[in-house]
Amino acid sequence: MKWLRFERGDGACYGRLVNGDEIEAVSGTPFGDPGVTLARVPLAGARLLAPVAVRRVFGVGLNYVNHIKETGSATPRIPMLFMKPDSAVVGPDAPVVYPREGANVHYEAELAVVIGRRARRVAVADAASVILGYTCANDISERVIQREEMDLGCLLVGKAYDTFCPLGPVIVTDLDPSALRIMARVNGVVRQDSNTSDLLFDVPTLVAYLSQSITLEPGDVIITGTPAGIGPVQPGDVMEIEIEGIGTLRNEVIAEAV
Numbered sequence: 001m002k003w004l005r006f007e008r009g010d011g012a013c014y015g016r017l018v019n020g021d022e023i024e025a026v027s028g029t030p031f032g033d034p035g036v037t038l039a040r041v042p043l044a045g046a047r048l049l050a051p052v053a054v055r056r057v058f059g060v061g062l063n064y065v066n067h068i069k070e071t072g073s074a075t076p077r078i079p080m081l082f083m084k085p086d087s088a089v090v091g092p093d094a095p096v097v098y099p100r101e102g103a104n105v106h107y108e109a110e111l112a113v114v115i116g117r118r119a120r121r122v123a124v125a126d127a128a129s130v131i132l133g134y135t136c137a138n139d140i141s142e143r144v145i146q147r148e149e150m151d152l153g154c155l156l157v158g159k160a161y162d163t164f165c166p167l168g169p170v171i172v173t174d175l176d177p178s179a180l181r182i183m184a185r186v187n188g189v190v191r192q193d194s195n196t197s198d199l200l201f202d203v204p205t206l207v208a209y210l211s212q213s214i215t216l217e218p219g220d221v222i223i224t225g226t227p228a229g230i231g232p233v234q235p236g237d238v239m240e241i242e243i244e245g246i247g248t249l250r251n252e253v254i255a256e257a258v
Contacts, residue, residue, distance in 0.1 A: 062223025108226035109184035127204035194227030
């Protein structure tokens with residue numbers, strides 16, 4: 001099953017992708033009761049939104065083995081977590097705004113986990129039962145601010161600017177996240193090319209760890225870390241995040257208006 005959200009005349013609407021080229025709009029959500037079928041509309045020309053109305057975004061730093069080596073960092077003993085506000089979330093083809101304060105803004109290809117039901121203290125073996133599915137994410141980061149914050153033992157603004165968390169294009173429900181090819185392209189040139197098998201803490205471990213302390217809710221998103229190959233973008237660049245079995249998330253970088 002592939003879920004998405006799109007703009008209808010009366011607002012945002014969830015839908016299921018049918019035959020690869022049609023959206024079957026529903027009156028409800030993927031979280032429990034999808035309601036009744038409203039209509040089928042062509043995928044072509046539909047304005048896709050982030051595929052989930054996000055409640056919270058949990059991020060994971062230094063979670064690919066090769067990325068840890070790339071940065072010369074010590075290997076984390078526990079997941080290195082941060083959060084992004086829901087105002088950072090945008091959908092496919094939405095612009096990513098390069099902020100006025102930006103000096104070194106990077107793309108980061110990531111697998112995103114969408115939580116499907118309320119959960120607390122989930123065992124690693126049971127983690128799949130609380131996951132709705134998976135989508136692509138781009139954890140945009142302003143490195144100068146991020147490093148200043150991390151020197152102080154915190155991390156927020158460098159990851160939190162409006163539009164700094166593109167998600168999409170769809171949520172895939174029947175996917176094994178353990179060995180998926182993950183790529184990032186900038187202006188068509190491959191910058192990251194890895195596999196989720198390189199994760200330090202895999203998806204079930206992350207879900208179990210977070211749920212020890214935080215009750216996870218439907219619509220929560222965990223972006224699971226980025227592989228080696230991070231690098232800068234500038235206004236005018238087009239970023240594409242592609243994950244095997246999910247598809248491609250495309251966003252253009254634009255300069256913040258003066």
